[in-house]
Amino acid sequence: MRKATILLILALVVVGATWTVFRWYTAPQRAQVGGLEAGQPAPVVTLTDAATGLPVRIPTELAGRPFLLLFFSQGCHACRQEVEGLKAHLTEFGERGFTAFVVTPGTRADLEYLAPTGFPVLLDPSGEAFSAYGVTFIPHTVFVDRAGLVHRTMTGWSVKESPGAVRETVTDLTGGGGGQ
Amino acid sequence: MTRATAGLLVVALLLGALAAYGLHPAGPKRDLPAVGKPAPPVALEDLATREKVSLPTDFQGRPFALIFFSHGSPPSREQVLQLRYARRELEERVFDLVIVSEGTVDDLAFLGRTGHRVLLDPDHRAFTLYRVTAVPRTFHIDRMGVIRKDTLGWTRNSLKQFVETALELVAP
Numbered sequence: 122m123r124k125a126t127i128l129l130i131l132a133l134v135v136v137g138a139t140w141t142v143f144r145w146y147t148a149p150q151r152a153q154v155g156g157l158e159a160g161q162p163a164p165v166v167t168l169t170d171a172a173t174g175l176p177v178r179i180p181t182e183l184a185g186r187p188f189l190l191l192f193f194s195q196g197c198h199a200c201r202q203e204v205e206g207l208k209a210h211l212t213e214f215g216e217r218g219f220t221a222f223v224v225t226p227g228t229r230a231d232l233e234y235l236a237p238t239g240f241p242v243l244l245d246p247s248g249e250a251f252s253a254y255g256v257t258f259i260p261h262t263v264f265v266d267r268a269g270l271v272h273r274t275m276t277g278w279s280v281k282e283s284p285g286a287v288r289e290t291v292t293d294l295t296g297g298g299g300g301q
Numbered sequence: 302m303t304r305a306t307a308g309l310l311v312v313a314l315l316l317g318a319l320a321a322y323g324l325h326p327a328g329p330k331r332d333l334p335a336v337g338k339p340a341p342p343v344a345l346e347d348l349a350t351r352e353k354v355s356l357p358t359d360f361q362g363r364p365f366a367l368i369f370f371s372h373g374s375p376p377s378r379e380q381v382l383q384l385r386y387a388r389r390e391l392e393e394r395v396f397d398l399v400i401v402s403e404g405t406v407d408d409l410a411f412l413g414r415t416g417h418r419v420l421l422d423p424d425h426r427a428f429t430l431y432r433v434t435a436v437p438r439t440f441h442i443d444r445m446g447v448i449r450k451d452t453l454g455w456t457r458n459s460l461k462q463f464v465e466t467a468l469e470l471v472a473p
Contacts, residue, residue: 196373257454277434
């Protein structure tokens, strides 16, 4: 019986690994335009905090604190899906000393939709941040580390498509423990 | 190896294959749109004529670009505005541009002024079928209804590449 269990586990591992490699080689080819590379300094932009109306200089004013910027517009279904997915993690993010900002052009529809979500909202009516961060599609998420460097970017419904990846990234950026 | 062990190994391999296929994120999604595969079929309403258009069958024999659009996306608006200048040239070369819109009031007001052919997708059937999780997303589809290019995003420099791909599909 013990031998059979070992064989079963081995078979699972071998077939699983083979399948993963096969799918990796045969994955759909999608060309992606623009965006920042990991390790690049996050571009410095001045946005407006929707709650206070005060200017916020990103990433300078957040030095030492990791964060993400979710580039969003209410008129985009995929963006709303992403906000809904991220919303469930907001409290956990806060406890870890991590902030999830939504960056939006700031139309009335944007603000009405975002107000009850609990996200800190940064307004970018001129598109300065969209342009500086090379946003060529939305939703687009940029994770920035404590040093102000781009850690990684994510495309589309990151939370829905790969919920583990978002949590792992936040854990990486916060050192696995609580916030500072 | 006894017959019982060999039998057990075969069962284990089958179970493993089944589990790996089911658990892998890409496993059960057999109809993922992909380069080299047929474009998933879907019927949508034409904004101008209010008639149903079946994709890709109604374009059989004509290559076209299927562009997933949202008014809320600044790069989407940039793409659609830039494509106004290429549309006539492409249509003369027998290449069509088809915009698939979420169908919000803002979408329609904006697209109505561009002159593009617009198909409405208010319940996101096509968006879901083509796995569009970010916009703009562009599929270049050949005269046989096969996806030849899948592009996410748009910059000011994307038009040249877009037209080049279109003309490659027009060429015999």
